[in-house]
Amino acid sequence: MKEVPTAEDDSNLLVIILDTNPFxxxxxxxxxxxxxxxxALRQVLIFINAHLALKYNNKVVVIASHVGYSKFLYPISDDDVAKHRISGHRNANMYPNFQFVMDQIVASLQELLSETDVSFLQTDTGTSSMITGAFSMALCYINRITKNDELGHIKPRILILSLSPDSAAHYIPLMxxxxxxxxxxIPVDVCKVYGEETAFLQQAANITGGIYVRVENAQSLLQHLMFAFLPERYARKFLNLPNQDQVDFRAACxxxxxxxxxxxVCSVxxxxxxxxxxxxxxxxxxFAFRPMVPPSGRGRSSPAVSSRGSPSLANNNSNNPSPSHP
Structure with a gap:
């Protein structure tokens, strides 16, 4: 990942992808x-407030990675604000910007869950989260915001709160x-809140220079968010943040x-x-030649065929990045 100069007075755009898979x-x-x-939502909202409180020009975006589709939870359009009937009454004990963000996120999430037909999802669209759709929406939003930033003061990053397992069907669009x-x-941070390790998101954090953290105790989610993911890109240069000792670089066929x-692997x-x-x-x-297959009775692979136009035998369970997609 190329180095991007950062400064203390940069505006930090945090895009949170929240896995809302009800199953x-x-x-x-x-x-x-x-x-x-x-x-989890209560702890995430506290984390968002802490991010906004760090600097007056910090921004946040929240995208739901739901079953079958993705949706912006914040910010939302004025029509959606009127549709959700978000009250204009402000709590005197809360900073107005905090309450504004919290009300929109909660109202949007309530609408999202109320429209979810569990019986339909189990029979038609499956039960996997649309992490790739939310990821694409995050990249498009960041691109639009940074294009309007002529001075380059906006430093974006993505934080994925994941619970769902890897979906091999989404491997190509995710890569x-x-x-x-x-x-x-754009660094991609991953917080694995629940479930088994996800190989694809480990690769995302490793390739983009982000942070991957698996939460062992789910009740300590806020502690992990504050200590690992709250520091901005400039402050990370001076901190000893969690790193990945081993990365699963397996791929999906x-x-x-x-x-x-x-x-x-096709050599073309x-x-x-x-x-x-x-x-x-x-x-x-x-392909002009047959591949060299592993000898019988041995677990290791033979050397890959190097002839152009022939498939190579590749071992993806290593600490080297998997081959890129076409």
């Missing part, structure tokens, strides 16, 4: 250390988003959308396949 939150609420969506964030020098440890378009095929299904290249 995973139901499991989290029944875990050994339970954490419901309501409790597109990761490489776009890397090219735009393009043919069956399965996460594979060892795969065949770099598509990944779980089994050898004489023709690449992505770029239609016909």
């Amino acid at each position: 995973v939150w139901a499991e989290s609420a029944k875990a050994q250390t339970p954490l419901s969506l309501d409790d 597109n988003c990761i490489f776009s964030a890397q090219k735009a020098a 393009f043919c069956h959308k399965k996460i594979v440890d060892i795969g065949y 378009c770099l598509s990944i396949f779980c089994s050898w095929s004489p023709v690449c299904s992505t770029c239609k290249t016909k």
